[in-house]
Amino acid sequence: MNLHLETDEDPRTRQFVTERNALSDAALRTPEFARDRDAIKALIERQDRLIVPMRRGGWLFDFRQSKDNPLGVWLRLPADQTPSPEADWEVVFDLDAFCLGEGKRWTWRGAVTCPWEPTRVLLTLSDGGSDLVRLLEFDAENKQIVTGGFDTPAARSHATWLSRDEICYFGSIDRFSATRSGWPRIGRRLKRGQRPGDAAILYEAADEDVYGFNLVIDPALSGGSADAGLIDIFVAVHEIGVASAYLVSNDGTKRRIDLPEEADFQFNRDHCLWRAKTDERVPTGSLVLQRFGSTLGTRLLGPERILFQPGEGQSVSQMMLLREWCVFIVSDRLRPRLMVLGLTKPDAEQREIMLPADMQTAYFRPLYADLHLGDDTLYIVGQGFLQPPTCYRLELSDRSREPEPVFAAAAPSYFDATGMSSELLEAISEDGTRVAYRLVLPRQWTRGALPVLIYGYGGFDVALSPNYSGVTGRWLEQGGAYVQAYIRGGGEFGPDWYRSAKRQGRDRAFADFVAIARDLVARGYTVPARIACQGGSNGGLLTGVMLTRYPHDFGAIWCQVPVLDMTRFHLFSAGQAWMDEYGDPEVPVDRDFMLGYSPLHNVRPASEIAYPPIYIESSTNDDRVHPSHARRFAARLEEEGHKPLFHEFGLGGHGGDGNSEERAARAAMGYSFLRQTIMR
Secondary structure: OOHHHHOOOOHHHHHHHHHHHHHHHHHHOOHHHHHHHHHHHHHHOOOOOOOOOEEEOOEEEEEEOOOOOOOOEEEEEEOOOOOOOOOOOEEEEEHHHHHHHHOOOEEEEEEEEOOOOOOEEEEEEEEOOOOOEEEEEEEOOOOEEOOOOOEOOOEOEEEEEOOOOEEEEEEOOOOOOEOOOOOEOEEEEEEOOOOHHHOEEEEEOOOOOOEEEEEEEOOOOOOOOOOOOOEEEEEEEEEOOEEEEEEEOOOOOEEEOOOOOOEEEEEOOOEEEEEEOOOOOOOOOOEEEEEEOHHHOOOOEOOOEEEEOOOOOEEEEEEEEOOOEEEEEEEEOOEEEEEEEEOOOOOOOOEEEOOOOOOOEEEEEEOEOOOOOOOOEEEEEEEOOOOOOEEEEEEOOOOOOOOOOEEEEEOOOOOOOOOOEEEEEEEEOOOOOEEEEEEEEOOOOOOOOOOEEEEOOOOOOOOOOOOOOHHHHHHHHOOOEEEEEOOEOEOOOOHHHHHOOOHHHHHHHHHHHHHHHHHHHHOOOOOHHHEEEEEEOHHHHHHHHHHHHOHHHOOEEEEEOOOOOOOOHHHOHHHHHHHHHHOOOOOHHHHHHHHOOOHHHHOOOOOOOOOOOEEEEEEOOOOOOOOHHHHHHHHHHHHOOOOOEEEEEOOOOOOOOOOHHHHHHHHHHHHHHHHHHOOO
16 A cells, blocks of 8 residues: 555655645644744743753753754753853853754754763764764863764664773664664674774674663762772663663673563662562562672572552652662652652661642652762652642752752743643543543633543553643643543553553553543533544554544544554564564464554545544654654545645654754644644
């Protein structure tokens, strides 16, 4: 079915994209679109937002976009000053000027800090928003690119500092260096000025793995013995969420660390923290702490201590080992609870740090850019759909007093939430499962005619949580309601909630999502013609299924960077990594099941059924989900007599990245579509 659309260079593909882009531009780039675009651009460029800085050496660092720097600037401030928007921030790296000088578009992906010289970093720059990244050595003290320093080719890659002068470079620079999924499998000891292909190989994941990476911990930097030597850990990720970890000796010998393969894990110099994804050793979802080190025998791990065992509606949403503390957040019926445990005493009791009651969600981040550096100071950021983010500072290293969050700063309001409300509700799925969702209501609305936008994902153990957004606020101000759906396949309620919708359980995610739409109607909020759904990537698959399987339950479909052909997704390298999630199209039983819901294969003629309006968006340089999924779905709908809107953006990659105007225009196109469908 239109396989030529899988080839970007085919003249027929270019013609298809050009013609459909012209149609969607004509339909969606209205005066209202322009007002939305300009307003969203101004939101992105606001300079009075909440700043949660990261410390390296004597400086605090922050990255932001602005009207004068739409791609962004990296800024610094002396660490003894308050990191407010009004402070005298100094430009360290101007990405706009850098791109202008290079004649090439790069987007910011952060910086990898050298533990032994914290103002020496590897800038991580994405090629046009794609998964291909360049690592560029930069001196943040002297504010300059290091002459003769590390500068790797754009590739799927990541790196770890091994010393001041060497990095472990994982890069998919050729087929040998990549797994079948296209992600890096070979770790090389790279020196300055050396070509990656010439560097000595340190680690190898298997070709059938997803990728490999390593961790390096210097006990001397993190408060341990200076004689202990570096702790070097190699991790081979076999499937998404399934991995093996090895302690690597100086001679290259690897010893497997005795952890379940299906577990999330972290290490510091003498402890391992892991969350069980099965009941192989402890109840599913439990959080376990163990001593770690080569003196503990062949297992390298001490006795297991269960820190948390989930009850109904509970899961661990974040966990971290610091230098002397273990910190984790429990999602308790979608409310955050912050727990801490000191690691310096074997019999220490964990305690709960009370969070403000109005936090719908929370996360924490260390002040220092690397585990080795500084102390165990945390920033805790809480927010809700109607509550702007608020930042608190938690000084765990000061043992002279009980740790408690201290207010640091709050974001300004991006919209007037007066009269708006947020409710946590439940729908009943077709198998009787209770499915939570959060409904955010505008100030004024008419019962039975409320325009509702439902956002969902439902896959890969990804947990959704409330976030404060000026873009969502603009939708609410215009009279729309917003719903976030916590369907199976996501990670909101722990590993079993996720696993129940894998592979041949996929229909559960779809049933959960449509149950929410129907529940909104049953409660009298709205009618199907006033409901739109939105999702990207795996969420694009979700919205594609809503169109083909449940067309009468929706008034509009916003389908972003979608997976839509369940028989050919694995033929693109990144898709090889998804077969554990979806199934293997080469296995008949898997293929038959996937064909039952594959949106591309379930399009019916317009003579038989009227689909709700659909807007399909993608990116030409999306190298995670190939844009041919979106192209071929639009073409298939047209062949059957439907009239989809389709737009393929030239840049932005899978995440829709770009400068402030491009990001704003992309969002405004979707909201223009909603305004013309469920808001009419």
